[in-house]
Amino acid sequence: MTQTHPTLLDSLPAETTDPDELFNAFNSWVGSRGLTLYPAQEEAVLELVQGNNVILATPTGSGKSMVAIAAHFFATATGQRSYYTAPIKALVSEKFFDLIDIFGADNVGMITGDSAINTEAPIICCTAEILALASLREGKDLEVGPVIMDEFHFYAEPDRGWAWQVPLLELPQAQFLLMSATLGDVTRFEEELTEFTGRETTTVAHADRPIPLLFEYREETVQDTLVELASTNQAPIYVVHFSQLEAVERAQTLMSVAIISKEQKEKIAEQLQEFTFAAGFGKTLSKMLRAGVGVHHAGMLPKYRRLVERLAQQGLLKVICGTDTLGVGINVPIRTVVLTALSKFDGKRTRHLNAREFHQICGRAGRAGFDTSGTAVIMAPEHVVENKKAVEKAMAKAQARHGNDEKKINQSLRNVTRVKPPSSFLSWSEKTFEKLVASEPEALVSRMKMSHAMLLNLLERDEDPIRALRRLVDRSHETKANKANLLRQALGILRELLATGVLVKLDEPDPYGRTVDLTVELPLDFALNQPLSPFAIAALELLDKDSPSYPLDAVSVFEATLEPPRQVLIAQERKVKDEAMGRLRAEGADYNERMNVLDSLSYPQPLGELLEQQFAIYSEGAPWLKDFEVSPKSVVRDMFEQAMGFSDFIQHYKLARSEGVLLRYLTDAHKALHQSMPEAALTEELEDILTWLEQIVTSTDSSLLHEWEELNAGDLAKLKDEHDNPEIAPADPPLTSNVRAFTVMVRNALFRRVQLFGAEKDRELGALDGSHGFDADAWADALDDYFDVYEDLDDSPAARSEKYLIIDKTQPRVWKVRQIIVDPDDNLDFGIHATVDLDASDAAGEPVIAVTHVGFVDDL
Template identity: 60%
Template structure:
């Protein structure tokens, strides 16, 4: 594909950023030249702009702010490209922002294909790639912090804010508002299908920037939607939609469990043809589906059914998206994240409910939510229309059928009909929030609710402002009096800001100057804040300080260091909930065995939670630390044990998921482990690294790569300068062929995994869990439950106990013979058992099959002998 830059000047196709940041800045193209050049590019692609697109592009080329409020599927992304194009053509820098990292990443790759890798960068809280590029993709919070620190001195002009309805988000809305308050140099493009009344934004953008602000809207969708209310069951509705070629169908649920259950229930429906199933089998033959949810998904996709939600591993979501794009998945059961723009082509949206639990209560869908979801139906270039079907409540469907049957039987005799129905009608479930066909009709006709302001002021916002080379009081006043909150709320924010300021002064973080400095500042910071303050892990400085409290000579140092880092990470709520459930279940069983009465058991259970290593030490240290850094008060220390728990239990990813029943939260667990790995790599200084801690970090990174490398390798490879083309799977075949690196290639990490695999067997042996050991080793090694039980009997004839403490898992008790020259393709290992008398005469002997381990992505252990 020709790059857009070639239409500006052919020599720019190979130019550096410096060239067009300088040359075009001094000799920019006119608005007419920009408009004509962009139309040439559109024509070259065989496209034609819709009227609303054409109007928006013309306004952008002529320098106006634009609010693009057009339906989903009307090509807002093309208008965003035009804004970046205008920035390049005038030597200016453009920022694209979106609400979630996945969408930012998707747009980054799209823009790289259009403008070239050298001209596009991405900045997130995790890392940055080509951060000096003239086009930057980032989340709204990244841009908001640039605004706070730099304001009108920020090096940017074009600001494209996608999914702008997030302006009303209670937690994140401030980030969408901040650029509208203090970027007078900007040219804004605000985009969403569900904005409501925008007159305030038009007026205030013009006042701020001095540019005209235009609302470009269209009620006509390029792909019209047809709405239906169904009183058939979901299965019947799907069968009809499939038989009438209304696929692909996205079935919207409001919980991950409902999505998976619904997908499984549809297995009895003939979704895919014989040829399609054969093609799916062929394409996924070499794809690694892990145990647990992976096997469930494998069965589903082989029948033309997909699942898509945030709890899935990224590789599974990508597979579902690619199979859907290839036309091989006719039905996808997912959650309402559909409204934020997942990469799945959809003809029909089937909505299973018009109410949802929002984290606090169950309520009806808002008009904005309904239209965001419904608007995803209809594929440009494929469909002449999209279909939206809303299911009636299940009890209404069943009751309607009962009534229909009664009417047929009693032929209109109302008395007999009512008598036959008495006591038979199904009642709505407890807590049900009712909806009906009337609710559906109202939502279809309703306009999106007006966007409401969610501005706030925090310690970190104030500290970012204090980094400016100008009077911070004037800047803060601007933000607190120009924001879109009601006057009473503005006054409350002013009082809050004053309280934060006094706290910073009292803590010595801010000092008053005897007279204003050369920038007009009467106060200044006395501390240096880390780069990208409050964007990555805001508690990283505390973690760094806390590591120095630990004794590096202690046996527990490496795991304690992991606990320090884990305490600064965001809680993976679903994982911690299952940990707590497991701990309480085990404690309850023990209390029952001890004969404790019911009330005592319940009182004890109230005090039990998930593991929190070093909790008292860390909380005391945090209190001391934030007395000198009061802004830390807005962040919460969160002691927990996920990485440490996994390592201490000698588990890999799959066994950990199985142990805590995390099948539906694999993606959340993996994301947390990836965050922990990055934090360990970025936060722990060389002086705090020991051999044991380095082993854990290497083990963690390799385990993540073997599970799903996309959350680690992609960032590291991009940061190391690999081309985008080498990283992005352009076809389904490319994705399926992608494999994790050979696990045995990382010898250090593999040895840790072998050590964990062997010690896992020691722990199970000590707990006399012969059935689990038999499941592990029966098929490959012939060591079934009975054989393990016999070995246990022999051992406990000699000794009363087995130790499983830190000393017992010492590397000194594991002998690895990795001389492959002597025994090709095999490591021979001997795991010594730690007996009470320290005789160390019992051991588990095994062989590690290296080739099989590479294929499995984990050590493949063959037990040879257990004995003395």
């Protein structure tokens, strides 16, 4: 890994901690990169080198990252350990690689909950929860100097805000740098940080935005606005929506609009030559990109998001349609932000954007070094635009008919039919817009809470935990009433820990003044990295290893410990209810009966009752697990049982907008099974399932799994090169190179046909094989032949055994296969014959199977 410019540590003066010399060294390094510190940056850096706390509340694009680098530099120069924290793993990872480039791989480590690398380094990048739990565990004894808390406005997040508050309460030895463009009034933080740390605290919030931001409110269609902006050199344009569906639909409407030149289309096509788009959303995205339009949201596969970012960075995309999550760690250059709405559904209710959200989103407009200004365009509601057009059209007609007769013109205008918004729609106006523009971000609200995980980390301290607990609650930024409630919650958890024997009273205080002690030893990351894995391992003992269902039951145990993929479960439940509705209608059930049945249905939850009962018993002896809950579900299992590949599953449940959600879940399932499945619990078929799962993830998008494996391997130099130069990252091995995994995929594909055959679904079978010459009519004839002789077939787990699939591998790069159908008489004389093209399978990323014959052996 080569450096193209001097590293910051090369600028470190020999054996000096003099603030002036350190500042001059840092300033010289900044100059070596062709940069000059802005006044606000310089003020903040000068405060940091003097050892003061800094609250950096400057606009987006004003160089807060450079100030953070200075904090790390001064810490390294004075022999201190510094921490960088952020709300999401993607941003932590991005900063990790940036800091490796600046300080060298040996000096930077990362801890995110599922990855830990170089953890003894002097610079640590971590998620906010990691530092918060370390603060509870070690408090004033934690080895820490500067703490850089990025995106500090997350302090006000209801579920996670505690993690931004705890270090402020428990690390008096730290020097804090709190950073965000939207902090609001920070007087309280200034006063309390100064009192708590004994350091002066300075707020730097007066900086002018380096790239001025202009605001516009438009009463015209979004499409017309985007065409105008694209044609007047206002691109790249990020169009903000408040749902993924709206973002994709907007991008599709733009595909027919000529917003890029022929030459630009050719450049995009050249960039996409080597990129493989999967079926479904991939093909849709390919068409969008070739029209100069991108889509960017969390539901996309990582490889698609990175492709959109890369094309945008090269200036090839005029418009990117995405969601309002663009404000945190999204690497997309933007000149103009277009907000399609000023109201959103926040998961509980529809409300107007608050000032913080508005300024956080709009602040992304304007690129330093490229733009002289950024623009935020806010669109009026669609019904307002439609009504305005209708009135203008009516006015033109009335004037042409009535001349200057105002009475008749007004009468004509009163007769115009106006569009009304939906009943649940929360409208906005130009006054709403003007109020948001003029408003300062709201003051941050404390979101402190208590949990088993927090208290158990606090109990690890070498001091009286009761005193530490009271001090934590007393120092918190909550109201007096809320503090009393927090203390009651905490004392309740302590009593529970005592009652269950996890905590015991000591006969007399120990040398640290502790009056209680833990009877268990907890891993440092127990609350972050698969906390329910020990329960899953224990629950495996409930299963019968000789049962045909054991391999999939074992998978279900671990699936129950994973975070629910909400969109996938909703789609599964919808599918279950749709199929039940069709069945009930066919049976003639009345409306009330149908509704009663549907209300009782949900997504598949294998072993649900057993696991929930056992978890209640298990958590009595491990009460810290009561912060969590088991979530029985069937995603990996469902995919395997139905013999589906990734794209089959996406199509079956109509999850094209949530491919990324499914991939992350499958990746997490692979990690959990790989890390925690005891060797003694493995069987050959279970190993086949695990191999198949890894191949499904890898062949879909290997980036999440690849980075995790590389981080675990500790090869920082290789990771850094691949991060900076995506084109040098090793290509995924051909699908067929993992013979075991590919064989399982072929078995699944053939057994999928057995399942559909048993359900007599000739059309679905024809859809699978029609392109290879075996259409629905051919399958219908085969169904008639079989069911003329047999009444049923076996499609249970036992019937998918490898002994019923005969594979002939004698031909080069072509397998001949015969899937035997298990009939009631066990004659085994009917089967599905096919060929598997290995080269075509490598190209497609899934087995390419051509059915050649379905019937009795004697018919061949």
